[in-house]
Amino acid sequence: MKFATLPNGSLDGRLVVVSKDLTKAVDATLIASNLLSAVQSWQEKSADLQALYDALNAGKVDDAFDFDPSVCLAPLPRSPQWLDASAFTNHGKLMEQAFNTKPIPDFDTIPVMYQGASDDFQGPTADMSMPSESDGIDFEGEFGVVTTAVPMAVSAEKAADRICLIVQINDWSLRSFGPREMATGFGFLQAKPSSSFAPVAVTPDELGDAWRNGRVNMPLYVTWNDQRFGEPHGSEMNFSFPQLIAHAARTRKLSAGCIIGSGTVSNQSREAGSACIAERRVIEKIDLGEIKTQFMRFGDKVRMQAKFDDGRDGPFGVIEQKVIANT
Numbered sequence: 239m240k241f242a243t244l245p246n247g248s249l250d251g252r253l254v255v256v257s258k259d260l261t262k263a264v265d266a267t268l269i270a271s272n273l274l275s276a277v278q279s280w281q282e283k284s285a286d287l288q289a290l291y292d293a294l295n296a297g298k299v300d301d302a303f304d305f306d307p308s309v310c311l312a313p314l315p316r317s318p319q320w321l322d323a324s325a326f327t328n329h330g331k332l333m334e335q336a337f338n339t340k341p342i343p344d345f346d347t348i349p350v351m352y353q354g355a356s357d358d359f360q361g362p363t364a365d366m367s368m369p370s371e372s373d374g375i376d377f378e379g380e381f382g383v384v385t386t387a388v389p390m391a392v393s394a395e396k397a398a399d400r401i402c403l404i405v406q407i408n409d410w411s412l413r414s415f416g417p418r419e420m421a422t423g424f425g426f427l428q429a430k431p432s433s434s435f436a437p438v439a440v441t442p443d444e445l446g447d448a449w450r451n452g453r454v455n456m457p458l459y460v461t462w463n464d465q466r467f468g469e470p471h472g473s474e475m476n477f478s479f480p481q482l483i484a485h486a487a488r489t490r491k492l493s494a495g496c497i498i499g500s501g502t503v504s505n506q507s508r509e510a511g512s513a514c515i516a517e518r519r520v521i522e523k524i525d526l527g528e529i530k531t532q533f534m535r536f537g538d539k540v541r542m543q544a545k546f547d548d549g550r551d552g553p554f555g556v557i558e559q560k561v562i563a564n565t
Contacts, residue, residue: 239291239441240553241273243311250274251311255291256438260555263305264294273313273439278494280386280402307555312359313405313439314384314495320356320433321486322409322499323349327476329504332520349477349485352425356497360434362557366410367564368431374413375534375561379513379542381454381472382407382499383479384439388492397483398452404445406436406544406554407499413516413533436554444553448546452478456552458503460513461541468511470503536563
């Protein structure tokens with residue numbers, strides 16, 4: 239199934255079911271008023287939502303309308319929790335060099351994760367208002383999963399059954415704040431503005447063979463000001479999403495609607511490019527001896543789209559945003 243959220247004046251928007259080819263949609267509020275409500279009652283609502291999805295794809299829905307992703311909110315405009323990992327070992331180790339920090343103990347065996355703001359997620363085309371260009375404005379392309387309710391101390395094997403949706407994310411960062419906040423030991427705060435999401439959230443079956451080993455096995459194509467930036471592949475996650483969920487729930491339960499992020503998609507091969515500027519900068523420092531790429535400026539645009547390995551467009555739609563000055 240594919241879902242999107244349209245604005246209706248409420249904090250959570252209204253739920254629509256989107257056709258497989260992303261061209262049509264139908265209101266689903268008679269089943270669930272919004273996507274968070276649907277996830278919170280997934281066992282009771284998913285069969286009815288599936289029936290509506292099947293009818294839409296079969297052309298049997300009279301009130302279907304053209305789907306316009308540009309007007310969508312984030313699939314979940316707010317969430318009980320947003321927990322973001324650094325599950326790509328290559329990116330994490332590069333960032334250690336970028337921030338000149340000591341190696342994280344057990345980085346290869348215990349996931350690294352922080353809890354970010356989850357009350358103000360942005361839609362796929364929303365202009366991103368930032369305080370200052372001097373803050374080191376950066377984009378970060380990621381994948382994520384949405385969970386149903388997860389019990390404390392769940393195993394990774396059982397956590398796999400708690401994944402109901404997959405999403406594509408731009409986890410914005412302000413790099414100038416990162417080193418100090420990491421050094422305090424309290425984690426990110428000012429370094430992490432609101433994250434943005436591609437318009438469509440999908441059930442894992444929509445990925446077909448690209449959903450395997452608890453990972454999104456798809457390249458994430460990123461352009462910056464219409465120039466190719468990279469297309470790193472999601473298969474190189476060191477930890478699977480079920481493992482990340484189990485880590486997050488080790489000492490607390492997770493409410494339905496929790497979003498778990500993969501962290502910046504990153505590949506060991508330099509040819510794949512990057513999904514964030516900070517990674518390119520540290521690669522330049524390592525390979526060239528100096529940093530050449532600057533962070534984003536007001537008016538800059540970033541575009542992200544996951545695709546299948548055969549080149550077909552992915553199921554999430556496109557994130558395409560511009561950075562503007564906060565006024």
